[in-house]
Structure formats: structure tokens, C-alpha cells
Amino acid sequence: MxxxxxxxxxxxxxxxxxxxxxxxxxxxxxxxxxxxxxxxxxxxxxxxxxxxxxxxxxxxxxxxxxxxxxxxxxSRTVNRIEDRCVQCGYCTSVCPSGAIYLETPGMETRFDIGKCVVCGSCVQYCPFKAMEVDLGIAVR
Ligand code: SF4
Ligand code: SF4
Structure with a gap:
């Protein structure tokens, strides 16, 4: 399968x-x-x-x-490259699944990979290229 x-x-x-x-x-x-x-x-x-x-x-x-x-x-996975992320929070506004969210009270951007539907929006819009799609797995 x-x-x-x-x-x-x-x-x-x-x-x-x-x-x-x-x-x-x-x-x-x-x-x-x-x-x-x-x-x-x-x-x-x-x-x-x-x-x-x-x-x-x-x-x-x-x-x-x-x-x-x-x-x-x-792809099946999206990764965040932590040392590129500046916590600007922009990706939270484009994530459709709630996988990226602001955590209070510190207002840090968190990434819950289990909720990610791999739409690629954060990869496209992150100004610092901190989100990366693993393109190794595709339709066979
Ligand atoms: S848009 Fe990019 S730099 Fe900004 S919080 Fe999201 S991953 Fe980090
Ligand atoms: S790939 Fe899509 S669903 Fe996954 S974290 Fe980025 S914006 Fe959210």
C-alpha cells in the first residue's frame, strides 16, 4: 500500500x-x-x-x-530551522491548520509538526527561509 x-x-x-x-x-x-x-x-x-x-x-x-x-x-514533512527563525510570527497568519501558533505569555512562535498538513505556505512566506519542505518524498 x-x-x-x-x-x-x-x-x-x-x-x-x-x-x-x-x-x-x-x-x-x-x-x-x-x-x-x-x-x-x-x-x-x-x-x-x-x-x-x-x-x-x-x-x-x-x-x-x-x-x-x-x-x-x-512532501510529508516540514522542518523549522531554529537558528534562522527570528520569532517574527508572520507564519502564524498563513498556517491553515494551527500547526504554527503563538504561545502566551511569551508570544513565542511554536511549531506542532503533528498538526502540519504540509501545505507549504509558511515555507513560501517566511521572510527568513526558516521553514523548509522535505521534498524527498513525493508521489510514486
Ligand atoms: S515567519 Fe519564519 S522567522 Fe517568522 S516566526 Fe515564522 S518561521 Fe520564524
Ligand atoms: S506547511 Fe502549512 S500547515 Fe504546515 S506549518 Fe507550514 S503553513 Fe502550517
Whole structure:
């Protein structure tokens, strides 16, 4: 069995399509939705884990491609390089899962790797390049 974490982008014409249902029903994939931002008439995005055999993954990915869904594989881990972090707190405003948060009363920025859904936002926006994605693991 292979488990991959994926970021999907849907065009606005597709947000009401039963895509996840089809992945489960047609290919017997196990899908765990970690975060979804789906609004009628707008583009949507979703972070999910997909588990199945290699063949099931290939079939599922082929369906997503056929439907025009953009798929971005996500690494499984994000690391913080402590000696680069200046505790500016900016990453707390872009983290969608609460994995980075301000701890009171000291107002220090904490990183809870267990809550990280590996969306990559902190990596993109940290001004000091203190957050780093491990790109070693991707869709196989
Ligand atoms: S944005 Fe970067 S430097 Fe600022 S608190 Fe977050 S990890 Fe640290
Ligand atoms: S990658 Fe960064 S912004 Fe995204 S969930 Fe993990 S800690 Fe939060």
C-alpha cells in the first residue's frame, strides 16, 4: 500500500462534481480529506491523503488528470530551522491548520509538526527561509 498526500486545485466548473466519491467507488482508494476550501461558483482546493496500491494510485491520478484537476504532490514533512527563525510570527497568519501558533505569555512562535498538513505556505512566506519542505518524498 502507498499513501500520498496531495494538494488538488479545482476549476469553478468542477467544485460540485463527486470526484472523491469516484476515487473511492471506482478504484477502491482510501481518501482522507485533511483540509478543503470549496465554494460554489469559485475555484476550490483540497489537501487529502490517498491510500491504495500503485495501480489504484495510477488509475486515480489518471481520472484527476482527465477531469482537469491540478494535482500537486506534497512532501510529508516540514522542518523549522531554529537558528534562522527570528520569532517574527508572520507564519502564524498563513498556517491553515494551527500547526504554527503563538504561545502566551511569551508570544513565542511554536511549531506542532503533528498538526502540519504540509501545505507549504509558511515555507513560501517566511521572510527568513526558516521553514523548509522535505521534498524527498513525493508521489510514486
Ligand atoms: S515567519 Fe519564519 S522567522 Fe517568522 S516566526 Fe515564522 S518561521 Fe520564524
Ligand atoms: S506547511 Fe507550514 S503553513 Fe502549512 S500547515 Fe504546515 S506549518 Fe502550517
Amino acid at each position: 502507498i499513501t500520498n498526500r496531495l494538494l488538488l486545485h479545482f476549476p469553478n466548473t468542477m467544485v460540485d462534481q463527486p470526484i472523491i466519491y469516484r476515487l473511492v467507488r471506482e478504484f477502491d482508494l482510501v481518501v482522507n480529506i485533511l483540509k478543503a476550501d470549496i465554494n460554489p461558483q469559485k475555484e476550490g482546493s483540497m489537501i487529502m491523503e490517498m491510500r491504495g496500491t500503485r495501480e489504484q494510485h495510477q488509475q486515480g491520478m489518471a481520472l484527476l488528470q482527465e477531469l482537469g484537476v491540478q494535482v500537486q504532490p506534497l
